[in-house]
Amino acid sequence: MSEVRLGMPGVSGSAGGGTSPTVLRIVLGKRLLALRERAGVTREAAAGLLDVTPLTIRRIENSEVGLKLPYVRLLLGLYGVRGAEAEQFTDLVKAANRPGWWHRYRDALPGWFSAYVSLEDEASLIRTYEPHYVPGLLQTEEYARGVLGAGVHATAAELDRRVALRVKRQQLLTKSDAPMLWILMEEGVLRRPVGTSPDVMRAQVDHLLEATALPNVTLQLMPFEIGPHLGAFGPFHLFRFDLTELPDIVYTENLTGAVYLDRRPDSSAYLEVLDNLSARAASVHETRAFLENIRKEL
Numbered sequence: 338m339s340e341v342r343l344g345m346p347g348v349s350g351s352a353g354g355g356t357s358p359t360v361l362r363i364v365l366g367k368r369l370l371a372l373r374e375r376a377g378v379t380r381e382a383a384a385g386l387l388d389v390t391p392l393t394i395r396r397i398e399n400s401e402v403g404l405k406l407p408y409v410r411l412l413l414g415l416y417g418v419r420g421a422e423a424e425q426f427t428d429l430v431k432a433a434n435r436p437g438w439w440h441r442y443r444d445a446l447p448g449w450f451s452a453y454v455s456l457e458d459e460a461s462l463i464r465t466y467e468p469h470y471v472p473g474l475l476q477t478e479e480y481a482r483g484v485l486g487a488g489v490h491a492t493a494a495e496l497d498r499r500v501a502l503r504v505k506r507q508q509l510l511t512k513s514d515a516p517m518l519w520i521l522m523e524e525g526v527l528r529r530p531v532g533t534s535p536d537v538m539r540a541q542v543d544h545l546l547e548a549t550a551l552p553n554v555t556l557q558l559m560p561f562e563i564g565p566h567l568g569a570f571g572p573f574h575l576f577r578f579d580l581t582e583l584p585d586i587v588y589t590e591n592l593t594g595a596v597y598l599d600r601r602p603d604s605s606a607y608l609e610v611l612d613n614l615s616a617r618a619a620s621v622h623e624t625r626a627f628l629e630n631i632r633k634e635l
Contacts (some may be wrong), residue, residue, distance in 0.1 A: 362404060372413070383415060402497070439502065442502040444498060452595075456576045461579045462519070463519070468559075469572060520609065521614050549621070549624070
């Protein structure tokens with residue numbers, strides 16, 4: 338995958354609507370690359386077997402296109418993978434090609450964000466820096482409605498769907514194999530009113546206090562007094578997985594799309610910023626006390 342840019346026309350690796358790679362597809366693409374190299378087969382030879390260009394083979398291995406089962410079967414044969422091993426691989430391809438649970442929300446989901454939901458769903462650790470809003474996984478329904486409806490020309494039904502998707506994603510935190518969620522959030526997030534009533538912010542702070550009691554959630558606030566720091570350029574998320582094929586993946590977004598980075602120098606730079614910020618931020622206990630004080634002020 339090296340670097341995947343989604344929703345940004347004209348950039349290498351751009352993808353639209355339903356073409357964003359799922360985690361399983363990314364893993365299988367990497368496995369096909371490893372199998373080809375182990376077998377000593379060139380991309381040109383693999384392309385010749387399928388009657389496609391070498392670029393298509395690269396795109397399959399980089400998870401930039403879907404996995405066509407007939408292509409995969411031919412490639413496995415060329416790479417010397419047969420019998421039970423080949424059957425197991427093709428079963429995984431069928432699973433990768435099945436839509437994720439979020440597919441039914443595709444009317445409310447930007448194409449460049451569906452990959453994010455897949456990564457979020459499979460990660461063992463999610464680390465987030467957020468300077469603007471409470472992260473989606475910890476938003477109340479009314480807070481989410483205020484954020485998602487800000488400046489967006491959407492019908493009431495469209496907004497309802499976007500809010501429903503955000504609330505559905507939050508079930509991730511209480512499932513049996515829930516990921517560890519570690520959030521660094523600026524004080525300004527709590528000073529920015531969201532919603533048409535102060536009750537929205539009160540309920541949101543109460544929800545954050547409840548979330549800090551979850552064993553898999555770590556929340557640290559960044560008080561104003563910290564001053565300038567390396568993370569101030571914008572929000573970002575780092576995903577870590579138990580799957581050996583997947584490195585850390587960093588997600589950042591802008592007004593029209595998103596960038597997914599998995600080159601080690603990139604992810605290491607973001608990880609260094611997260612470690613630096615967590616050392617400077619309020620501790621978990623200080624953060625809870627800060628939230629309680631904020632709640633009294635609202």
